[in-house]
Amino acid sequence: MLSQTVEYALRAMVLLAGQGERPCSVETIATQTKVPAPYLSKVLQSLAKVGLVRSQRGVAGGYLLCREPQNISILDVVNSVDPIKRIGTCPLELASHGVTLCPLHRRLDNAMAAVEQAFEATTLAEVLAEPTTSVPLCEFPHTPAVNEGNAQRPF
Amino acid sequence: MLSQTVEYALRAMVLLAGQGERPCSVETIATQTKVPAPYLSKVLQSLAKVGLVRSQRGVAGGYLLCREPQNISILDVVNSVDPIKRIGTCPLELASHGVTLCPLHRRLDNAMAAVEQAFEATTLAEVLAEPTTSVPLCEFPHTPAVNEGNAQRPF
DNA sequence: CACAAACTGGATGTCAACATCCTATTTAGA
DNA sequence: TCTAAATAGGATGTTGACATCCAGTTTGTG
Numbered sequence: 148m149l150s151q152t153v154e155y156a157l158r159a160m161v162l163l164a165g166q167g168e169r170p171c172s173v174e175t176i177a178t179q180t181k182v183p184a185p186y187l188s189k190v191l192q193s194l195a196k197v198g199l200v201r202s203q204r205g206v207a208g209g210y211l212l213c214r215e216p217q218n219i220s221i222l223d224v225v226n227s228v229d230p231i232k233r234i235g236t237c238p239l240e241l242a243s244h245g246v247t248l249c250p251l252h253r254r255l256d257n258a259m260a261a262v263e264q265a266f267e268a269t270t271l272a273e274v275l276a277e278p279t280t281s282v283p284l285c286e287f288p289h290t291p292a293v294n295e296g297n298a299q300r301p302f
Numbered sequence: 303m304l305s306q307t308v309e310y311a312l313r314a315m316v317l318l319a320g321q322g323e324r325p326c327s328v329e330t331i332a333t334q335t336k337v338p339a340p341y342l343s344k345v346l347q348s349l350a351k352v353g354l355v356r357s358q359r360g361v362a363g364g365y366l367l368c369r370e371p372q373n374i375s376i377l378d379v380v381n382s383v384d385p386i387k388r389i390g391t392c393p394l395e396l397a398s399h400g401v402t403l404c405p406l407h408r409r410l411d412n413a414m415a416a417v418e419q420a421f422e423a424t425t426l427a428e429v430l431a432e433p434t435t436s437v438p439l440c441e442f443p444h445t446p447a448v449n450e451g452n453a454q455r456p457f
Numbered sequence: 458c459a460c461a462a463a464c465t466g467g468a469t470g471t472c473a474a475c476a477t478c479c480t481a482t483t484t485a486g487a
Numbered sequence: 488t489c490t491a492a493a494t495a496g497g498a499t500g501t502t503g504a505c506a507t508c509c510a511g512t513t514t515g516t517g
Contacts, residue, residue: 148303148387148414151475158394161406172493181394185477192495205484206492221409232303239313239336239457249456250432251316254376254424258417259303265413277405301405302394306505327463340507347465360514361462384504 150229155182155190158302160224163200164216164271170202170209180302190228197227217272222263224271231263274301305384310337310345313457315379318355319371319426325357325364335457345383352382372427377418379426386418429456 158180163171173191177184191210194200199219200210212219225231234256237249248256313335318326328346332339346365349355354374355365367374380386389411392404403411 148417149410154393157406157410170493174493183476186475188494189476189496195494202494203484204482204492204494206490207485208483208493210494237457238309250429251312251456254420254429255304255312258420261416261420262303262413265409265416269409274405274409302392302407325463329463338506341505343464344506350464357464358514359462359464359512361460362515363463363513365464 149225152190153225153229155180155187156194156224156228157221158182159187159191159210160194160199160212160219161271161274161301163210163212164219164275166211168211170207170211172209175209194224194227199223199227215272216275217270219271220267221269221271221274222266225266231259231266233259233263277301304380307345308380308384310335310342311349311379311383312376313337314342314346314365315349315354315367315374316426316429316456318365318367319374319430321366323366325362325366327364330364349379349382354378354382370427371430372425374426375422376424376426376429377421380421386414386421388414388418432456 159176159182162176162179173184173188176182176191177187180187182190191200191202195202195210198213201213202208202210222231234248234252236246237252314331314337317331317334328339328343331337331346332342335342337345346355346357350357350365353368356368357363357365377386389403389407391401392407
């Protein structure tokens with residue numbers, strides 16, 4: 148239902164949201180999020196094209212967010228790589244019904260709308276700030292040199 | 303987000319739900335629902351495998367529903383051809399977190415759950431019985447010989 | 458019985474999503 | 488200025504979803 152690319156993009160964006168202004172290399176993001184590095188590189192390039200992240204070339208370069216995590220919704224990320232397709236008109240080409248959807252497609256579109264709304268309502272900052280339970284969830288193998296002080300990450 | 307195959311399967315099922323006990327040929331369904339006939343044939347075969355429809359070979363044969371429309375939900379159809387994938391465990395293979403999802407994936411799964419629930423709550427009968435507005439929605443080109451008395455169909 | 462309507466199942470083709478690799482370019486720092 | 492760390496971008500490979508076609512089988516009907 149959600150593409151693999153969306154999953155990869157969200158993992159990368161959440162990771163970057165926890166990194167502040169420090170650029171994070173593709174290799175680092177790939178390791179932390181367990182995404183294939185060469186493919187992640189392409190995903191990040193497309194995220195850069197739409198202005199969600201920017202890249203810094205050269206030594207100590209990498210990717211970082213263009214906006215604050217509280218100003219980036221899950222929907223922003225999803226729509227950047229694999230947009231939620233709302234049903235605007237009946238997929239059958241009958242021109243007679245105008246913009247009103249038939250009962251079947253109205254229900255399908257309602258479901259899409261619910262997903263869209265849920266994704267729009269959540270920011271990366273909220274995901275990061277989520278009160279964690281006592282046991283760290285989806286904890287990375289802790290690598291302090293690269294990720295100092297961040298013992299847990301939401302993945 | 304929803305596959306083309308799901309769309310095709312739903313169109314066919316809704317059409318069959320309006321046909322009662324009369325078998326409907328692939329060719330007829332394909333024409334009415336504007337689905338490529340050869341592919342629709344495969345989709346119907348898979349719907350038959352899971353017991354949603356059955357086939358009648360030979361002259362005057364075709365496909366018909368195995369159950370009453372009020373006992374078939376949209377989710378039944380969706381899950382038969384392209385199941386809603388719920389997120390049961392964190393997609394990263396960290397074994398440390400057990401069954402609890404991290405904040406990101408809990409939200410993604412919540413969205414999937416909303417879709418699942420919406421689809422489960424609606425039956426084919428409800429889609430057919432939907433009070434139509436004055437203007438018929440998604441009306442087929444009317445072919446009385448094949449589809450007598452059914453001037454409107456929800457597509 | 459013969460025929461035509463209709464499904465069955467296998468083989469095949471196309472294309473986009475996912476994935477990898479390599480060369481070129483940029484850039485911080487010794 | 489030289490080098491190593493990184494991204495940029497194009498070429499290529501793989502796989503599954505979507506789609507088509509055909510030979511074979513079933514079955515109602517004249």
